[in-house]
Amino acid sequence: MENLEVLEYSLHRVDVKTDAPVSMALDGTAEGLKTYTELVLKELLESPRSRYFQFKDMDELVPSSLVAISSGEDWTAKSTQIAQKLYDVELIVQDKIKQLTDVRMGGLLQLKIRHDESLKFVIIKIDNSEYLDEDNLDLKSGLPTSKSRLQKAAVITFTPEHTVDEVIVSDSKSTITKYWYLSFLIAEQLQDSETNTKNAFNAIDNLLTKEVKKISPVDYWFLRNDIVNHFRNEDSLAYDELVDKVKAHKPETDEFKEKFDSFVKKFEELPIKAAKTFDTQFDLVSSSIKARIVRKVMLDTNFELRINGEVDDLKSRIFARHDDKGKFIKIYSDKGYDEFKTAEDN
Structure with a gap:
């Protein structure tokens, strides 16, 4: 030095x-x-x-x-x-x-x-x-x-x-x-924990939307779910730990795999380069981002999938597939099954 x-x-x-x-x-x-x-x-x-x-x-x-x-x-x-x-x-x-x-x-x-x-x-x-x-x-x-x-x-x-x-x-x-x-x-x-929580989550969410969602929606949802889980269930944020979690993500598509390193670099720089900066170590106030956590996916004219918070082991609970009739998503759900099962399912 x-x-x-x-x-x-x-x-x-x-x-x-x-x-x-x-x-x-x-x-x-x-x-x-x-x-x-x-x-x-x-x-x-x-x-x-x-x-x-x-x-x-x-x-x-x-x-x-x-x-x-x-x-x-x-x-x-x-x-x-x-x-x-x-x-x-x-x-x-x-x-x-x-x-x-x-x-x-x-x-x-x-x-x-x-x-x-x-x-x-x-x-x-x-x-x-x-x-x-x-x-x-x-x-x-x-x-x-x-x-x-x-x-x-x-x-x-x-x-x-x-x-x-x-x-x-x-x-x-x-x-x-x-x-x-x-x-x-x-x-x-200088900046309280509530402000830090808001600024950090919003900056990360905006980066995911801008850099990942358009390239690889599936990577967007998996990454976002992991980050929401961290913000909802941890008492504090040490940003280097969150960076390590993002680095451990395995890209689901070739398109995102090519962009992954540049995305990680931008993620690491967020605390000082975001529109509203944030500290890299602070207590989390999850209640301050409650409204931002909810996301909706339009499935069809009359159907939408509402993701309210984190989903445990999201990768093993939801799948995108296609057959002779077309494209569909498969979600494992006991409650959903009970609502829509027919005599043929018994």
Whole structure:
């Protein structure tokens, strides 16, 4: 990654089973630190799981400390205070969940960097024991770019006037951990989950209609059914998981098979290129898209097929066929059978 300079750095072990955060020594001259920072920053800035936030109150500890550091105040003192804030927050969380599990231990890596002529602060809770040499931040073999390395992260970009320009938050889980942004960073989403759900579903639905339906209606219905199922039955959306689901689709027609790669690329770019953009990690509010989920297929002048939501295993329930009399669709349905069966069917 070009145009990257590490200005300040710190690593604290944050473990609620200890009495306080423990500062870990780092060798800032080690090439491993810069290499690790480049990997982390690239993953965060290009992450398929991120959400834009804003600080609720600039007088809170984390934002006020970052402003102070950007103006030249002592890095060591302020970064230690930030580590202590996370430790205090996790103590409270641990007390609430102690009957169920433990807050995941990790290292809090804080970086002050110059990147593309902008001052940025990177705050990350990482699995430092498995991938990182705590003495000098030399990368170990194994999974140096694994998504699970970064538990929770925030990238805060500053203007030349020492004001916050942008706050990006991400999480290795499918949903962003609430205590990380609500209690530690004291931040709020720029775009709420209902708006994100609407924008994401509408953008995907429009893309399917434009890029798939005219080329291969059968692929359109199967893909749409899978996506409706995801929006209706999942609590949150991690867009990379949805992209993987789309990539796993097997085109039903030769026409769509030729266009499939370009369709997937457009699907991946939707969060930033749709008419109404959306975050790539947010809680789903399925009630906000209820009206958009229903679709109708005109079968004949007096017949229509109404698809109300997702259909379990759609591919094994409906088929298009033809015989000597013409074209028809075959749908497996106990209720439909009971309504139309004749004496010959008994």
